[in-house]
Amino acid sequence: MTLHWIAPGDDLMSGTAAQYDIRCARFPISEANWQECNPVAAEKPLPLPAGKPQEITITGLEDRSLYFFAIKTADEAGNWSPVSNIVSFAICEGGCVGIRGNFDADQMEQVDIADLVRIVEYLFDGSYPPACPEEGNINGDPNGTIDISDLSYLVNFLFEPGAPAPPACP
Numbered sequence: 001m002t003l004h005w006i007a008p009g010d011d012l013m014s015g016t017a018a019q020y021d022i023r024c025a026r027f028p029i030s031e032a033n034w035q036e037c038n039p040v041a042a043e044k045p046l047p048l049p050a051g052k053p054q055e056i057t058i059t060g061l062e063d064r065s066l067y068f069f070a071i072k073t074a075d076e077a078g079n080w081s082p083v084s085n086i087v088s089f090a091i092c093e094g095g096c097v098g099i100r101g102n103f104d105a106d107q108m109e110q111v112d113i114a115d116l117v118r119i120v121e122y123l124f125d126g127s128y129p130p131a132c133p134e135e136g137n138i139n140g141d142p143n144g145t146i147d148i149s150d151l152s153y154l155v156n157f158l159f160e161p162g163a164p165a166p167p168a169c170p
Contacts, residue, residue: 001089002057003069009050010075017047017073021080022056028127029070029086037070047073065105066090066131088129096134096169101154103138105131111166116158119151140167 003022009015022044023029023037042058061067071084101111103118119136121128123146130136130146138150156163 001059001061001067001091002055003087004053004055005071005084007048007050007052007054008073008081013050016049018076018078019074020044020047021072021074023070023072024058025068026066027068028088029068029083031083034070034072034083040069061089061091063091066129088127090129090131090133092132092134096132099166099168100135100140101138101157101166102132102135103130103154104128105135111154111157113158116151116154119146119154122146123148123151134169138166 008017010017022040023034024040025033025037027033029037040056040058041060042056045054045056048054058069067089069087069089073081073084099109099111101115102109103115103122118128118130119138122130122136133144133146136146136150137144138146139153141149153166157165
């Protein structure tokens with residue numbers, strides 16, 4: 001996976017920063033949880049002058065996983081910026097596995113309230129895209145979109161006795 005960004009400066013958008021701290025997590029990154037996030041192991045690029053495009057290639061990410069990335073920048077005096085904007089990236093090279101509705105891609109292939117929370121967050125604020133989009137298509141629509149009908153299907157499955165289970169993956 002390659003992460004791209006525009007180099008910030010030493011003083012906002014001028015000059016050249018001294019260093020980057022690039023972090024990765026399986027949860028949305030914030031200032032409050034920055035220390036809990038994993039530093040990216042790849043060799044970090046040296047900061048370029050403000051406004052120049054930069055990138056880093058990150059390897060070793062697990063399939064069927066959702067990752068969040070953010071960067072902090074320091075100047076030559078050791079003053080660190082706030083957390084950058086957060087980028088999420090889902091890896092799903094194996095396609096749909098197990099049962100549709102496992103929106104959070106937990107290893108137990110369990111469809112539960114956590115999946116309901118994730119699809120609501122995805123549909124209404126765009127956060128937490130499914131690790132495998134095919135599994136987010138809970139009702140198995142041929143068009144493959146994730147929409148309110150998938151949310152309705154999941155609510156029925158979780159709360160209506162005898163409601164049909166989400167279809168298995170092909």
